[in-house]
Amino acid sequence: SSAVTQPPSVSVAPGQTASITCGGVNIGVRNVHWYQQRPGQAPVVVLYEDFDRPSGVPERFFGTNSGNTATLTITRVEAGDEADYYCQLWDFTSDLPVFGGGTKLTVL
């Protein structure tokens, strides 16, 4: 199955580290991609293929993927990181992308 699950919400104080998980059976053998969606804006990719960052994405954003969990970690969290974050992988059976349900990151 390609179903993936994310926690609905994560809260963190400014300057701390936020970890957002994406769970799925053997997700570690898949490539996972992460999108940030700020309020009122379209999604933007912040990590692709587990841990690669598009140009312009700060090094504070990094990813890991192993076993049944992929994780987006944001260090030194800033107010501007407050957004919804979605993981996505490709289902090669249907040949369609699959999105996680999204995690709302709140910066306290």
Add this chain to the structure above:
Amino acid sequence: EVQLVQSGPEVKKPGESLKIFCKASGYSFSRHWIGWVRQMPGKGLELMGIIYPDDSDTRYSPSFQGQVTISVDKSINTAYLQWSSLKASDTAIYYCARRTFIRGVTANWFDPWGQGTLVTVSS
């Protein structure tokens, strides 16, 4: 600059038809899959389907098969999403997004995304 520009907001009544567009620029339109994604109010991202502009090969998510039609006009670098009979539950923001390339081959993520089209269906 690679850009996807979508049509403006729509307000429709139940039962009406609608076709929204996504116009691409800055890249070879025919060579990149385009996806359509629904986001209902306060909810997450749902993939509706994808289309390959060069040959119009189209795949629909099961939830959307038969509910919408995805098409392209590659002569004007434009993808479309259409409904024949809208329902109130179609109220959502609809995004188009380009399946990008990596190292010269088709990647499995989307970049960039259009700005979204808000569709409101209400009697």
